[in-house]
Amino acid sequence: MSHGTALPLSPVSPGAGEGTRTHCPYCSLQCGMTLVGRRTTTVQPWAEFPVNEGALCRKGWSATGLLGHRERLTTPLVRDRATGEWSSATWDEALDLVASRIREVQAEHGPDGVAVFGGGGLTNEKAYQLGKFARVALGTSQIDYNGRWCMSSAASASTRAFGVDRGLPFPLADVEHADVVVLVGYSVLVAGGHVDDTYIAERTTGWEAVRDAVAAWWPERVERVTGVAAPELRALADLLASRERVMVLTARGAEQHAQGSDTVLAWIDVALALGMPGKEYAGYGCLTGQGNGQGGREHGQKADQLPGYRMIDDPAARAHVAAVWGVEPDSLPGKGRSAYELLDALGTPAGPRAMLVHGSNIVVSAPRATHVQERLESLDLLVVCDLVMSETAALADVVLPVTQWAEETGTMTNLEGRVILRQQARPVPDGVRSDLDVVAGLAQRLGSPIEFATDPEEVFAELGRASAGGKADYAGITYDRIRDEQGVFWPCPAPDHPGTPRLFADTFATPDGRARFHAVEHRGPAEVVDGDYPVHLTTGRVLAQYQSGAQTRRIGDLPDDGAFAEMHPLLANRLGVADGMPVTVATRRGEMRLPARVTTTIRPDTVFVPFHWLGVNRLVNDALDPASRMPEFKVCAARVVAA
Numbered sequence: 144m145s146h147g148t149a150l151p152l153s154p155v156s157p158g159a160g161e162g163t164r165t166h167c168p169y170c171s172l173q174c175g176m177t178l179v180g181r182r183t184t185t186v187q188p189w190a191e192f193p194v195n196e197g198a199l200c201r202k203g204w205s206a207t208g209l210l211g212h213r214e215r216l217t218t219p220l221v222r223d224r225a226t227g228e229w230s231s232a233t234w235d236e237a238l239d240l241v242a243s244r245i246r247e248v249q250a251e252h253g254p255d256g257v258a259v260f261g262g263g264g265l266t267n268e269k270a271y272q273l274g275k276f277a278r279v280a281l282g283t284s285q286i287d288y289n290g291r292w293c294m295s296s297a298a299s300a301s302t303r304a305f306g307v308d309r310g311l312p313f314p315l316a317d318v319e320h321a322d323v324v325v326l327v328g329y330s331v332l333v334a335g336g337h338v339d340d341t342y343i344a345e346r347t348t349g350w351e352a353v354r355d356a357v358a359a360w361w362p363e364r365v366e367r368v369t370g371v372a373a374p375e376l377r378a379l380a381d382l383l384a385s386r387e388r389v390m391v392l393t394a395r396g397a398e399q400h401a402q403g404s405d406t407v408l409a410w411i412d413v414a415l416a417l418g419m420p421g422k423e424y425a426g427y428g429c430l431t432g433q434g435n436g437q438g439g440r441e442h443g444q445k446a447d448q449l450p451g452y453r454m455i456d457d458p459a460a461r462a463h464v465a466a467v468w469g470v471e472p473d474s475l476p477g478k479g480r481s482a483y484e485l486l487d488a489l490g491t492p493a494g495p496r497a498m499l500v501h502g503s504n505i506v507v508s509a510p511r512a513t514h515v516q517e518r519l520e521s522l523d524l525l526v527v528c529d530l531v532m533s534e535t536a537a538l539a540d541v542v543l544p545v546t547q548w549a550e551e552t553g554t555m556t557n558l559e560g561r562v563i564l565r566q567q568a569r570p571v572p573d574g575v576r577s578d579l580d581v582v583a584g585l586a587q588r589l590g591s592p593i594e595f596a597t598d599p600e601e602v603f604a605e606l607g608r609a610s611a612g613g614k615a616d617y618a619g620i621t622y623d624r625i626r627d628e629q630g631v632f633w634p635c636p637a638p639d640h641p642g643t644p645r646l647f648a649d650t651f652a653t654p655d656g657r658a659r660f661h662a663v664e665h666r667g668p669a670e671v672v673d674g675d676y677p678v679h680l681t682t683g684r685v686l687a688q689y690q691s692g693a694q695t696r697r698i699g700d701l702p703d704d705g706a707f708a709e710m711h712p713l714l715a716n717r718l719g720v721a722d723g724m725p726v727t728v729a730t731r732r733g734e735m736r737l738p739a740r741v742t743t744t745i746r747p748d749t750v751f752v753p754f755h756w757l758g759v760n761r762l763v764n765d766a767l768d769p770a771s772r773m774p775e776f777k778v779c780a781a782r783v784v785a786a
């Protein structure tokens with residue numbers, strides 16, 4: 144095992160100066176940066192990396208603030224349930240304890256008694272190894288990850304329409320060449336005769352059903368439902384119809400609903416009706432959220448998938464992956480529960496009794512978070528691998544301190560489908576190990592029939608073999624190629640294949656090569672406003688923070704004023720509150736007190752609360768999209784009163 148050792152630092156390409164070329168620890172752009180200095184590390188630009196050309200946002204420039212942070216965990220910790228006190232343990236003691244407790248739970252409750260919860264920020268190697276560890280070493284079907292709450296609706300819709308799910312099916316640089324970029328919320332196009340009949344006839348199926356369905360949605364009716372004025376809808380349709388290159392991009396605002404996948408399908412219908420997908424500098428794409436939101440969902444962390452986007456209930460897929468892993472196909476478990484359904488089942492008679500968490504702060508980020516916390520507390524064993532004592536780690540029986548971005552080498556796949564290499568720039572702190580070491584150490588103690596590699600490049604080569612022939616085919620990608628080519632776009636099935644920056648130029652990834660229109664019906668939110676809960680609550684992010692804030696809230700250079708309730712002056716007047724005054728936001732699931740922030744950039748019937756702090760996700764609705772299993776983070780009914 145390679146734990147606790149300082150790996151040789153990766154070479155720097157000619158012309159970069161002193162330092163290590165790597166990538167930002169946060170969002171899905173995976174901006175390139177150069178890290179200089181082994182002990183005191185500073186961020187310098189990497190001007191040649193095409194995604195960001197040296198530019199970084201405030202989070203990127205301050206990212207080294209978590210390296211050497213005083214709250215960094217550097218020893219395994221075990222909690223005494225009776226007293227709540229933590230004590231340090233050696234790695235052997237901690238892994239022995241976890242393995243013996245897993246054996247006890249599985250002896251009593253079977254293989255599915257133990258669950259694994261991963262994250263969209265883990266490297267491809269870790270995500271792949273976690274999926275393999277769950278299916279082979281634990282034999283459990285119970286694995287999913289927090290990316291289910293990020294972009295699963297777009298993933299589900301893209302797969303149904305195009306046959307494959309890649310956030311952007313074109314390079315990010317295409318965006319600046321588009322004539323119109325629609326960041327989502329149709330009907331009008333058909334009535335105006337703006338659809339591309341030739342494209343529809345030659346490259347799609349299902350148009351007639353969509354044409355008939357949208358006939359019932361004239362602009363004034365859309366205005367009554369959405370609040371977007373009919374003249375603006377007509378103007379948008381005219382704009383889309385008058386330009387050669389139209390690009391439609393969706394993100395969480397459209398996707399995190401109980402009908403999020405239908406909303407994305409409707410936007411894909413718009414792009415298809417205009418004849419855009421597959422055309423240069425045009426089409427449909429999804430703006431991925433987490434750092435490895437793309438790669439994290441391709442290689443086996445999802446409850447229903449094996450590496451390379453293979454489905455776990457497909458006999459041919461099982462046979463291929465089992466052969467790479469050196470096990471019998473029949474030994475692999477079937478499909479497990481999606482992320483929220485998994486958490487909801489924890490500690491119940493039919494649910495898992497133990498769980499390993501890697502790279503996820505569930506207590507802050509899960510919907511209906513109070514209920515989820517209760518489920519976590521009902522477990523016989525909770526193990527959390529993290530950098531710091533996150534709100535979720537604080538509930539664990541065992542916390543294992545693991546490496547972070549600049550202390551390890553591994554690949555990520557950004558929102559374009561570009562596989563990039565985060566290179567190690569700092570030594571591994573004493574007492575800290577990689578998640579790859581944790582998985583290998585536990586697998587060996589559990590008597591796994593196969594060994595688990597700990598060298599990331601070795602794991603990546605195996606991932607390539609496991610993904611070969613799948614939709615997300617990495618077989619031709621190597622660390623050297625990524626270094627030399629500033630990333631390689633999948634699918635890349637062979638060493639001499641150039642990679643695929645643009646998908647769909649000639650064909651779609653469906654059995655007949657045609658994209659699918661989908662006629663969808665508007666259903667509205669799962670929970671509607673009423674007399675008791677008269678306003679909409681929506682959630683989202685602020686620029687200076689990232690996801691649950693476990694990392695960014697600890698970086699002093701980033702502003703952290705805590706959560707707030709953003710509302711329109713009309714709502715504030717009705718409540719009798721002024722900017723900065725405390726209000727209580729309540730839903731059917733709980734309430735929280737926080738300062739009002741009064742602004743005219745929000746609808747008067749809606750209050751917005753950012754989700755980077757413990758609280759608002761305790762209030763949101765856990766209604767799930769039937770196709771993607773995405774919770775309805777973006778809208779529920781709420782009551783706001785002056786506190």
Ligand code: SF4
Pocket residue numbers: 167168169170171172173174195198199200201202203204
């Ligand atoms: S947070 Fe995202 S946009 Fe900002 S520097 Fe990092 S990768 Fe780039």
